[in-house]
Amino acid sequence: MPIFLILGACVLSVVSLWIAGVVAILGLFLTVQTFLIRLQFTDKSLNVLRSGKIIRSFPYSDWLNWEIFWSKVPILFYFKEVNSIHFLPIIFDPKVLADCLQKYYPR
Template sequence: MITNTDSIILSPSYTLPLWIILLALPLSLINLWLGLVVALFGLFLMVQTATIRLGFTPTSLEVYRSEQIIRVFPYADWLSWQIFWTRVPVLFYFREVKSIHFLPIIFDSKTLKLCLEKYCTIEKPLA
């Protein structure tokens, strides 16, 4: 986690991509094409983990690619958020007024949850 006085940038976590790649190995014994597709998805997530960062500011969630902001999501537009499978977090969901977003957890999930609880003061997040 990188912090300054105004924002927090989440550290990458390669756990999910590595597990998906490991899952591809036994799948390839059952069906080679299925194993290959799953392995390619894991490699795709590995590249995304290396290049994508989430940043929390007092007013918005920012998405960075190689230190350049590519998208900003103001908290004022958020209706709800949820981290799926909290014991083994794999998916982060948030809903804005006009759209919904699903992100794989390719960053530090504990810091993500702390930042959501700190910055996203929605009345009640989905369980």
């Protein structure tokens, strides 16, 4: 998905090099994150891993709901816990994400 930002930056370079540069940097950042960050669904929690190490765990018992925004072009994953709200850019397969969410925390 981040490749679309990089391609979009190429198109935007006709309009503005500054805007194209910002979009390209965002695309490159998300590309790097695609290789470093992983989500791990367990029976009790959603874990966020960076380079194989758990950096954050979100127990399903604290979740209130979740949503994948803009289903035609899924770009944002949202979930709400008892004390906080989380938004994650979708830099992975949205169908696999939805299937895992339905399996571990169905609506």
